[in-house]
Amino acid sequence: MNDNAGGRGSGKIWLRHYPKEVPETLRYPDGNAAQFLTDAAGKFPGGEAMEFLGRSYSYAELAKRAARLANALRGLGIEKGDRVAILLPNCPQAVVAYYGILMAGAVAVQTNPLYRERELRHQLADSGAKAVIALDLLVPRVEAVRGETAIRHLIVTSLSDGLPFPKNRLYPLKRRREHPGLKIGYGANGTVRWSALLRRAPDTPLCEPADAGTDLALIQYTGGTTGVAKGVMLTHANIIANTMQTTAWFYSTKEGQERYLAALPLFHVFGLTVLMNQSVYLGSSLLLIPRFEPKAVLETIRRKRPTVFPGAPTMYIALLNHPDAREGDLRSIRVCVSGAAPLPREVQDRFEQLSGGRLNEGYGLTEASPVTHCNPLWGFRKPGTIGIPLPDTDARIVGEDLFVELPPGEIGEVAVRGPQVMKGYWGRPEETDKVLQDGWLRTGDIGWMDEDGFFTIIDRKKDVILAGGFNVYPREVEEVLFEHPAIREAAVVGVPDDYRGETVKAFIVLREGWQVSEMQLNRWCRDRLAPFKVPHRYEFREALPTSLIGKVVRRELRESGPQATGDGADDRAENSKKD
Known part of the structure; x- marks a missing residue:
């Protein structure tokens, strides 16, 4: 690690985690x-x-x-x-x-x-x-x-x-x-x-x-x-x-x-x-x-x-x-x-x-x-x-x-x-x-810095969902969804809601050969998130819209209507591999 007291004195607490091969200044x-x-x-x-x-x-x-x-x-x-x-x-x-x-x-x-x-x-x-x-x-x-x-x-x-x-x-x-x-x-x-x-x-x-x-x-x-x-x-x-x-x-x-x-x-x-x-x-x-x-x-x-x-x-x-x-x-x-x-x-x-x-x-x-x-x-x-x-x-x-x-x-x-x-x-x-x-x-x-100087991005300022007076950060919900074994890709956006102002909607791409119901995903999220963060709506898709560098284009998801994937969300059964 670099041992530059002057650098650490500048308030850059992250410098103590620099590899010794990386200079603080060039x-x-x-x-x-x-x-x-x-x-x-x-x-x-x-x-x-x-x-x-x-x-x-x-x-x-x-x-x-x-x-x-x-x-x-x-x-x-x-x-x-x-x-x-x-x-x-x-x-x-x-x-x-x-x-x-x-x-x-x-x-x-x-x-x-x-x-x-x-x-x-x-x-x-x-x-x-x-x-x-x-x-x-x-x-x-x-x-x-x-x-x-x-x-x-x-x-x-x-x-x-x-x-x-x-x-x-x-x-x-x-x-x-x-x-x-x-x-x-x-x-x-x-x-x-x-x-x-x-x-x-x-x-x-x-x-x-x-x-x-x-x-x-x-x-x-x-x-x-x-x-x-x-x-x-x-x-x-x-x-x-x-x-x-x-x-x-x-x-x-x-x-x-x-x-x-x-x-x-x-x-x-x-x-x-x-x-x-x-x-x-x-x-x-x-x-x-x-x-x-x-x-x-x-x-x-x-x-x-x-x-x-x-x-x-x-x-x-x-x-x-x-x-x-x-x-x-x-x-x-x-x-x-x-x-x-x-x-x-x-x-x-x-x-x-x-x-x-x-x-x-x-x-x-x-x-x-x-x-x-x-x-x-x-x-x-x-x-x-x-x-x-x-x-x-x-x-x-x-x-x-x-x-x-x-x-x-x-x-x-x-x-x-x-x-x-x-x-x-x-x-x-x-x-x-x-x-x-x-x-x-x-x-x-939007993000935060921990005591070691590592930064975490929660979301874009414009992507934060205001649901019933609570801030919901899409990335936090997406991380929970990604942990589910059936999910290949997930994106979360805020959509208009008459009661909450905005509510949380999740767009899901499943792994090949897997099925899962909305009820199962809802239970999965409720076990891991505060109730106001749990998606109220789910939409299953074959793919998510992305830019050429692979960034999910949330604007297209917010503006799009429901798309059928051929299976139908209501017909999705158990969270298990097909034979």
């Missing part, structure tokens, strides 16, 4: 975050930077491609501070696009490729993006909203641009067969082919100098679950700091030797930091998964032997429940960090038994680049908590007054401060002032 370089790539290419030019469906790219090749894109963007008139949107799934072009944009001195705007026209219109218009790099299949959506944006250049790539031979020749045939109406007007209205643009551009090294603390690297939009999505302004300093903080936490990782399983989307800030940026910072390999499918992921694990696997609880649950899991040999995986949603203890235990690695829960939010807390990966930890703050990160539990810290054990809002905290919301100074004061960020999450 030194962060000034400059452009794309320097991660130029440094890695200098140290490991022949090392594998990324692998995609059988095609491997060296660091020298990745750096040259990013330099070509940076020079090409400059040739198109993109200047320092201009915004360039990325509309791509996990593929080599997404990595090249991100670093190329930063090298050019522009600001990346990561956009979800699943967005429809309404969502896309808002983000492209709000950011003022002058160019967008998009997958060919998504071009119709961009064209549908382009007239309402500042987009001048549309750079179009195809999955075939990242595939090995002969897949790169076969894919266009498959695309034409499945999307016969797709026509792209290359050469008109600023629309250009990715491959042609990079072929014409020089690979002369380019890395625009940046004032790390001021210049933006990224505008990352929040989910917008409580209104219009806001653009989070992350500086080069924010990105550099969180990459180095999380790498310091993964202290057993070694330069040039790790293999990162990239099942999380890179366009989400969790995947961007703990996968793309961290793997490049270490000069390690990024194993790109275009879409999370358990069977394909298990095959990648068997074939490429990844060592680091950041993910979401739903990913670990899906792998654990896949029939090939035990034959898939997960023993290469040493480090897993779960984020985006609460990690059930049972899932943690089962995955660690299967892989032999460590799966720990962490915590973060887009406004903090995103990671602020994590359980120590080796040594003392507290399952069920989000762990302790990362190096150079401060955290406290507060009430209405942001500057009055509540004592250990008392419930309030989590506030954080550190070099990874955003500059503010793009174009929304009033919204910024509501959550950011004197470097402290109100997270909107």
Whole structure:
């Protein structure tokens, strides 16, 4: 353990639980975050930077491609501070696009490729993006909203641009067969082919100098679950700091030797930091998964032997429940960090038994680049908590007054401060002032800190259910439901109730081959929860709606009507396995 009396004197009681290998503070370089790539290419030019469906790219090749894109963007008139949107799934072009944009001195705007026209219109218009790099299949959506944006250049790539031979020749045939109406007007209205643009551009090294603390690297939009999505302004300093903080936490990782399983989307800030940026910072390999499918992921694990696997609880649950899991040999995986949603203890235990690695829960939010807390990966930890703050990160539990810290054990809002905290919301100074004061960020999450400095998140402030005057925290109810042997997944929301104002409703996904009745679940919960916390309604489903990073979308559950699963809740019998 670190024995820094000055650190402990600062009130950071969690420091006594830091592993001795993790420093309390780090030194962060000034400059452009794309320097991660130029440094890695200098140290490991022949090392594998990324692998995609059988095609491997060296660091020298990745750096040259990013330099070509940076020079090409400059040739198109993109200047320092201009915004360039990325509309791509996990593929080599997404990595090249991100670093190329930063090298050019522009600001990346990561956009979800699943967005429809309404969502896309808002983000492209709000950011003022002058160019967008998009997958060919998504071009119709961009064209549908382009007239309402500042987009001048549309750079179009195809999955075939990242595939090995002969897949790169076969894919266009498959695309034409499945999307016969797709026509792209290359050469008109600023629309250009990715491959042609990079072929014409020089690979002369380019890395625009940046004032790390001021210049933006990224505008990352929040989910917008409580209104219009806001653009989070992350500086080069924010990105550099969180990459180095999380790498310091993964202290057993070694330069040039790790293999990162990239099942999380890179366009989400969790995947961007703990996968793309961290793997490049270490000069390690990024194993790109275009879409999370358990069977394909298990095959990648068997074939490429990844060592680091950041993910979401739903990913670990899906792998654990896949029939090939035990034959898939997960023993290469040493480090897993779960984020985006609460990690059930049972899932943690089962995955660690299967892989032999460590799966720990962490915590973060887009406004903090995103990671602020994590359980120590080796040594003392507290399952069920989000762990302790990362190096150079401060955290406290507060009430209405942001500057009055509540004592250990008392419930309030989590506030954080550190070099990874955003500059503010793009174009929304009033919204910024509501959550950011004197470097402290109100997270909107409700939780508490124990006497050791470990934090527990109870729920989102907006998700707390007010039932008959009592606060009900969905996570507490979900943990009880997860302990039931028949339940695979569970989500709890508040729904309108004439008598209680709100009441508790549980959405249940059962394990294959299991049945359970509402009466049995009610009895299970009443034995473990105060009466006002027990769900009054249950709905059985085949699956829960989730975002691409595996977070259950509670808003969709609250707004949805009942869905039949084919069995019928009333017909569910005994809590026992089928023969």
